[in-house]
Amino acid sequence: MATCFISSCTHSKDNPGQRDSDINNYDYKRTKLLLKTVQKGAEIFENEGLEALKAYEKTQRFHDIYFYIYRKSDALCIYHGEDSTKINLMVKDQIDFLGKPIQKLISEALSDTINNPDAWVHFNWPRPDNIFPTWKTACHRKVMLKDGSEGFIGAGMYGYISEKEFIKISVKKACSLMTLKGDSSLQYIQSPQSAFMFFDCFIFVYDFNGNSIIDPSYKKDSKLNLLLFKDVTNHFPFRSIAEQLKITDETWNMLQFTSPESMNIRKKVIYCRKTKLGNKDVIVGSMIDAPQATWFK
Amino acid sequence: MLLKQHGLNNYFMEKNEILYSQNQVPPIGKLIFLSLQQAVLILTTSILPAIFIKEISGDIALSISFVSVTLIVSGIGSILQGFKIKGFGSGYLCPNVCGPSYFSLSLQAFWMGGFPLMRGMVIFAGIIEMALAPMVKYLRNLFPPVVVGVVVANVGISIIPLIFANFCGSPYSSDIMLWQDVATASFTLMLITSLNIWGKGNFKLFCLLIGISVGWLMYILIIPSENLNYVGLPGIPLLAIPKMPFNFFELHFSWGLMFPFLIISLCGSLKTFGNLVAAQKITTPELTEIDMKPIAGGLWADGFTTSLSGLMGAMAVDTSSGNVGLAAATKAVSRWIGIVAGIMVLFAGFFPRISLLISIIPPPVVGAALTFAIVFMVITGFQEIFSVKLDQKKIAVVGLSMIFSLCTQFVPELFAYLPKSLQIIFSNSLTSSTVLAILLYQFFHLDNAYALISKKIRL
Numbered sequence: 001m002a003t004c005f006i007s008s009c010t011h012s013k014d015n016p017g018q019r020d021s022d023i024n025n026y027d028y029k030r031t032k033l034l035l036k037t038v039q040k041g042a043e044i045f046e047n048e049g050l051e052a053l054k055a056y057e058k059t060q061r062f063h064d065i066y067f068y069i070y071r072k073s074d075a076l077c078i079y080h081g082e083d084s085t086k087i088n089l090m091v092k093d094q095i096d097f098l099g100k101p102i103q104k105l106i107s108e109a110l111s112d113t114i115n116n117p118d119a120w121v122h123f124n125w126p127r128p129d130n131i132f133p134t135w136k137t138a139c140h141r142k143v144m145l146k147d148g149s150e151g152f153i154g155a156g157m158y159g160y161i162s163e164k165e166f167i168k169i170s171v172k173k174a175c176s177l178m179t180l181k182g183d184s185s186l187q188y189i190q191s192p193q194s195a196f197m198f199f200d201c202f203i204f205v206y207d208f209n210g211n212s213i214i215d216p217s218y219k220k221d222s223k224l225n226l227l228l229f230k231d232v233t234n235h236f237p238f239r240s241i242a243e244q245l246k247i248t249d250e251t252w253n254m255l256q257f258t259s260p261e262s263m264n265i266r267k268k269v270i271y272c273r274k275t276k277l278g279n280k281d282v283i284v285g286s287m288i289d290a291p292q293a294t295w296f297k
Numbered sequence: 298m299l300l301k302q303h304g305l306n307n308y309f310m311e312k313n314e315i316l317y318s319q320n321q322v323p324p325i326g327k328l329i330f331l332s333l334q335q336a337v338l339i340l341t342t343s344i345l346p347a348i349f350i351k352e353i354s355g356d357i358a359l360s361i362s363f364v365s366v367t368l369i370v371s372g373i374g375s376i377l378q379g380f381k382i383k384g385f386g387s388g389y390l391c392p393n394v395c396g397p398s399y400f401s402l403s404l405q406a407f408w409m410g411g412f413p414l415m416r417g418m419v420i421f422a423g424i425i426e427m428a429l430a431p432m433v434k435y436l437r438n439l440f441p442p443v444v445v446g447v448v449v450a451n452v453g454i455s456i457i458p459l460i461f462a463n464f465c466g467s468p469y470s471s472d473i474m475l476w477q478d479v480a481t482a483s484f485t486l487m488l489i490t491s492l493n494i495w496g497k498g499n500f501k502l503f504c505l506l507i508g509i510s511v512g513w514l515m516y517i518l519i520i521p522s523e524n525l526n527y528v529g530l531p532g533i534p535l536l537a538i539p540k541m542p543f544n545f546f547e548l549h550f551s552w553g554l555m556f557p558f559l560i561i562s563l564c565g566s567l568k569t570f571g572n573l574v575a576a577q578k579i580t581t582p583e584l585t586e587i588d589m590k591p592i593a594g595g596l597w598a599d600g601f602t603t604s605l606s607g608l609m610g611a612m613a614v615d616t617s618s619g620n621v622g623l624a625a626a627t628k629a630v631s632r633w634i635g636i637v638a639g640i641m642v643l644f645a646g647f648f649p650r651i652s653l654l655i656s657i658i659p660p661p662v663v664g665a666a667l668t669f670a671i672v673f674m675v676i677t678g679f680q681e682i683f684s685v686k687l688d689q690k691k692i693a694v695v696g697l698s699m700i701f702s703l704c705t706q707f708v709p710e711l712f713a714y715l716p717k718s719l720q721i722i723f724s725n726s727l728t729s730s731t732v733l734a735i736l737l738y739q740f741f742h743l744d745n746a747y748a749l750i751s752k753k754i755r756l
Contacts, residue, residue: 028469029467029475030472030473033475063473159471161471233409234553254352263713263723263724265401292469293470294470
């Protein structure tokens with residue numbers, strides 16, 4: 001709100017090699033709280049040790065925040081506040097319900113300090129007291145373990161969080177991958193096992209003529225020219241994005257739609273960037289439900 | 298009557314309880330601070346235009362201009378409402394704010410056709426309200442005290458979700474409550490209420506202003522990181538004339554948006570009607586039935602202000618339930634307070650740094666202030682309901698309309714499956730309660746009408 005446009009608060013991290021993250025990039029208090037808690041948890045663990053971290057964790061139980069610490073080289077669980085049965089287990093090949101390799105994704109996120117400075121990872125996972133999987137979103141920090149090896153600390157929150165920053169991270173990562181690997185990256189980007197598919201968000205790619213390479217409606221052989229698509233308010237989001245990206249490298253847009261469960265028109269926020277796929281200029285984007293005001297039902 | 302039978306005193310029954318009456322000008326010092334108190338409450342809602350610009354991905358300059366223009370229109374509207382010139386304006390303390398009623402539809406119009414369409418449709422909505430104003434005089438029979446009571450109570454009830462979201466400091470669905478937010482809101486609310494109950498003199502009179510100031514300070518102390526919100530303030534110009542990025546004479550209309558804007562205009566008119574009736578009950582408690590003349594004048598002024606919002610490219614404004622409630626709480630109902638508050642808000646529009654500073658009052662503090670103010674609005678409605686002897690018919694009218702209107706707040710998703718034309722009635726508790734109360738009252742009194750007609754025929 002007003003806060004967002006008149007303040008610019010950058011929280012620096014002590015961990016070397018990580019780019020500073022900006023806590024004001026996030027809309028939700030729970031995201032900000034989780035980020036701050038993990039930052040503080042990392043500091044406490046490195047400076048005061050595991051027992052101090054456990055004591056700090058107790059103060060965060062009200063918000064359902066539990067830490068976990070793993071050794072990076074072999075994914076040995078040093079500490080797990082939510083599920084103590086995991087402690088001392090090596091879980092290098094652990095996958096989630098969709099087959100996402102959790103440890104690999106965390107490792108990738110921790111090394112991608114440019115696109116994902118807070119090392120966000122999303123996985124589909126049942127809570128310890130539940131059998132049904134639910135989305136868990138976690139952020140991570142590198143820490144130095146007692147034996148001098150490299151590890152990481154993380155904590156997560158359950159549920160769907162319409163945090164716009166998550167699709168921005170995803171799109172930036174996809175652009176980097178496409179620039180690096182070209183067409184061969186497309187299959188991985190569409191894989192449910194990749195980091196690019198989480199909640200109901202995925203990457204779509206189309207060219208400046210409106211031809212889809214990965215369709216936003218996720219149809220394999222869509223013949224729809226995206227530039228002609230208009231939403232329920234007669235707005236042409238993909239055309240507008242293409243026009244914007246002729247003069248800039250990134251843009252935000254909105255797509256509105258009706259839903260049988262709501263009297264109001266619902267909104268998706270779209271984030272797009274321009275990149276090269278081979279020699280061709282393409283638009284890479286993703287969309288997420290717009291944060292909905294509590295009072296606006 | 299009924300209240301007196303039960304040994305209860307009507308809060309607004311005694312005219313001599315009013316501290317500053319409708320036409321009385323308070324002493325200058327009191328006038329300034331009472332007006333400032335009202336103005337601060339108006340300014341806290343300037344967050345809505347800021348959210349609007351954020352939604353349309355506008356930049357800081359646009360946001361500042363949009364907030365400023367909206368404040369200028371709010372100020373003009375509040376001044377007009379305080380005057381009563383040849384049937385224009387109500388002559389009550391019933392200021393204008395940028396309320397949430399038009400938010401969604403204005404956004405939709407913007408997405409469809411930018412500022413020209415949004416402005417055109419808001420002007421259209423204002424014209425509808427102005428057209429309705431003269432007809433109100435002929436609708437007195439539709440609004441007996443029980444129906445008026447239900448409408449006034451629901452003006453307050455319908456904004457509870459907005460207030461409570463602020464109170465908990467959770468602007469978005471599925472977000473968390475932080476203890477710091479709830480503690481600040483609870484403390485602020487208790488402080489304002491305590492000052493209002495036990496305070497003497499200025500402490501009682503300026504309870505809201507004191508509560509907001511102390512609550513704001515407490516919030517900064519317990520969440521020091523919030524100080525960073527003010528870091529960018531020096532970069533905002535102190536004095537500026539708002540510049541909107543559109544051709545002033547370019548106005549668009551859309552047939553497709555006519556019906557939604559017509560409905561939202563009717564809903565806005567109902568809300569203003571409720572606010573004006575509440576203002577009348579508070580200002581002139583001795584009246585036994587509604588005086589429709591100032592109400593019609595108020596609706597006319599409100600419609601004009603809404604159209605002015607469109608013309609100037611501001612967010613649509615309408616009357617403020619919170620401010621009417623605050624007048625009830627402080628018992629200072631002089632229209633001059635509304636006029637001076639309007640002038641303050643009008644000037645704030647040219648001082649973006651000041652208006653932005655107030656617009657970032659922590660949401661829990663705003664939530665607490667509005668909760669306090671709205672209590673008086675809801676209770677005024679209940680008092681109006683209980684001011685007459687309730688027979689079985691009236692109990693059914695009040696009970697059924699309240700229950701079904703509250704359902705729209707509790708389970709809105711159920712009404713999403715209704716046909717579009719009916720959805721609008723159940724879009725919030727104010728519209729549903731008003732429609733139901735009017736229809737049920739007329740239906741349950743059909744036998745009286747039948748008896749009257751039969752009697753006339755026999756004669």
